[in-house]
Amino acid sequence: xxxxxxxxxxxxxxxxxxxxxAGERSFSFEFFPxxxxxxxxxxxxxxxxxxxxxxxxxxxxxxxxxxTRDRTVGITERIAQDTSMTPLAHLTCVDHSxxxxxxxxxxxxxxxxxNVLALRGDPAGGPSxxxxxxxxxxxxxxxxxxxxxxxxxxxxxxxxxxxxxxSATSADSDARVLAAKARAGADFAITQLFFRPEDYFRxxxxxxxxxxxxxxxxxxxxxxxxxxxxxxxxxxxxALPEETVARVAQYDGDPAAVRxxxxxxxxxxxxxxxxxxxxxxxFYTLNRSKATREIYSGLRxxxx
Ligand code: FAD
Numbered sequence: 001x002x003x004x005x006x007x008x009x010x011x012x013x014x015x016x017x018x019x020x021x022a023g024e025r026s027f028s029f030e031f032f033p034x035x036x037x038x039x040x041x042x043x044x045x046x047x048x049x050x051x052x053x054x055x056x057x058x059x060x061x062x063x064x065x066x067x068t069r070d071r072t073v074g075i076t077e078r079i080a081q082d083t084s085m086t087p088l089a090h091l092t093c094v095d096h097s098x099x100x101x102x103x104x105x106x107x108x109x110x111x112x113x114x115n116v117l118a119l120r121g122d123p124a125g126g127p128s129x130x131x132x133x134x135x136x137x138x139x140x141x142x143x144x145x146x147x148x149x150x151x152x153x154x155x156x157x158x159x160x161x162x163x164x165x166x167s168a169t170s171a172d173s174d175a176r177v178l179a180a181k182a183r184a185g186a187d188f189a190i191t192q193l194f195f196r197p198e199d200y201f202r203x204x205x206x207x208x209x210x211x212x213x214x215x216x217x218x219x220x221x222x223x224x225x226x227x228x229x230x231x232x233x234x235x236x237x238x239a240l241p242e243e244t245v246a247r248v249a250q251y252d253g254d255p256a257a258v259r260x261x262x263x264x265x266x267x268x269x270x271x272x273x274x275x276x277x278x279x280x281x282x283f284y285t286l287n288r289s290k291a292t293r294e295i296y297s298g299l300r301x302x303x304x
Contacts, residue, residue, distance in 0.1 A: 015155030016088065016115055017187035019056055020215045026056040026188075026280030028088070028217070031287050033060060033071035042287055043075070049289035051085055053296060056280065057115060059088035059190075064124055073104065077111035088157060089113050092121025093144055097136040101144065105151050117157040117190065118144040118181075127237045128166045142177070142184045149185040158182075160189035160207075160216050162199035166237030175206035182207075182214040189214055190282045192236050193221040195244050195265070197272040215279040220270060222283075222291040223248055223262030225255070232284075263291060267298040274299070 016026055029050050034040050047058065058079060062072045072090065079087040089108045093101065108116060120141040123129045133139045138147070141158055148154050158181040161174055168174035178189060194200060200218050207216065223229045226248050233240040244265060251257035270281055283292045 015187070016057060016157065017155045020188060020279055024056075025274070025278075026215070026217055026282075027053070028055050028057045028059060028190075028280070028282045029285050029292060030059045030061065030219075030282060031075070031285055033063065033068040033075055034287065039287070046285060046287050046289040047079070047083065047085075050285070050292060051083055053293070055085060057086040057088045059090060059117060059282075062090040062092045062119070062121070064092075064094060064122055069104065073107050073111075076108065076113055080112050086115065087113055088115040088117055090117045090119060091144065091148075092119045093133065093138040093141070094121035094123065094131075095134055095137070097134050098138065098147065099136065101138070101147060102151065105148055105154075109152050109154075114153070115155045115157065116148050117159070118148050118186070119159055120144070126235065131167075140177075142181050145181050145184040145186050155187050156185060157188050157190055158186040160191045160203060161237075162191050162194040162196075162203045162218075163238060171202070172206060175203065175210060178203075178207050178216075179210040179212040182212045186214060188279075189216045191216060191219045193219050193232065193238050193284060195238070195241050195269065197269060197276065200273060200278065201276055217280045217282045218273050218278050219282045219284060220266055220295075221286075222266035222295060224259045224288075224291050225262075226252070226258060228286075229262075259291075263294050263298070266291075267295050270295060270299055 020026055031043055031047065034043050060072050060076045062068060076087045076089045079085055091104060105116065118141055120131065123131050138144055145156050145158060148156050160178050164171040164174040191200065204216055221232060230240060247265060248258055248261050251261055273281065285292050
């Protein structure tokens with residue numbers, strides 16, 4: 001399996017499923033819909049800078065309660081139409097009726113988007129707050145997988161949690177949830193951010209013990225700023241290990257050194273994941289390209 005980035009989707013593949021089945025690794029980048037014009041410019045700058053790396057796909061998040069619905073759909077469609085990249089459209093159940101969900105999936109299909117990340121989404125109070133489904137909506141992501149699959153030939157991804165979802169009763173029950181999403185038709189999964197490779201490999205083992213072998217792509221968020229990563233870890237429910245904090249904190253007061261150490265930590269994590277057989281890497285870019293590009297060069301230099 002080559003580390004090299006596939007140029008567009010190789011071998012005529014048009015979905016993440018086909019690509020991974022062909023033995024290729026998947027390298028992808030995640031973005032979020034910006035709030036204003038300045039943010040929009042930054043997003044497109046980052047997208048264009050990362051386009052030259054020929055990612056397998058790029059994904060755009062869907063805001064809580066569909067708050068960014070129009071922007072998410074607009075950006076995803078523009079990526080499909082105006083760039084050489086394949087978009088993966090995120091979609092969440094929060095505050096949407098089944099009718100609305102069908103209509104958003106229809107808009108994606110109309111724009112030629114064939115890869116969808118089917119998520120439950122978080123309530124406004126965050127990932128640990130109680131989730132209340134729309135009266136005519138869906139309760140769990142597994143139902144959105146079924147709905148999306150029933151509406152066309154979509155390649156469907158789902159979320160996975162190396163440290164278990166914050167409201168899951170146990171790591172085993174959370175693995176059963178992922179297995180159920182796979183049995184409902186999910187083609188692949190992308191994980192929440194995490195920092196210890198062993199958390200990822202334990203998740204893969206738990207799911208595989210249930211007889212499920214969908215590709216689980218690790219989600220990577222490089223540390224470029226300690227306060228920012230603390231906030232992101234809190235929002236996602238991921239633990240920020242003491243040893244990671246200590247490595248970065250020793251450079252407190254020197255932002256360039258903090259950043260360099262953060263990139264080194266992420267590169268080591270990516271190396272360990274790929275060496276252990278991970279089917280690719282998904283980078284949370286926060287709409288910036290530099291850190292991701294630096295990690296790529298590090299990986300390429302290491303593997304040749
Ligand atoms: P589910 O799989 O439905 O799980 C939600 C909870 O319910 C879990 O605790 C699970 O264990 C439990 N559960 C599931 N099924 C059952 C069942 N049958 N019985 C009992 N319990 C069950 N959020 C956004 O708002 N927008 C985004 O764009 C977005 N993108 C994301 C991308 C990735 C790669 C990841 C990892 C997460 C993303 N999220 C996003 C966050 C995600 O929506 C939240 O983590 C959410 O809380 C869980 O979503 P899910 O799809 O895993 O839900």
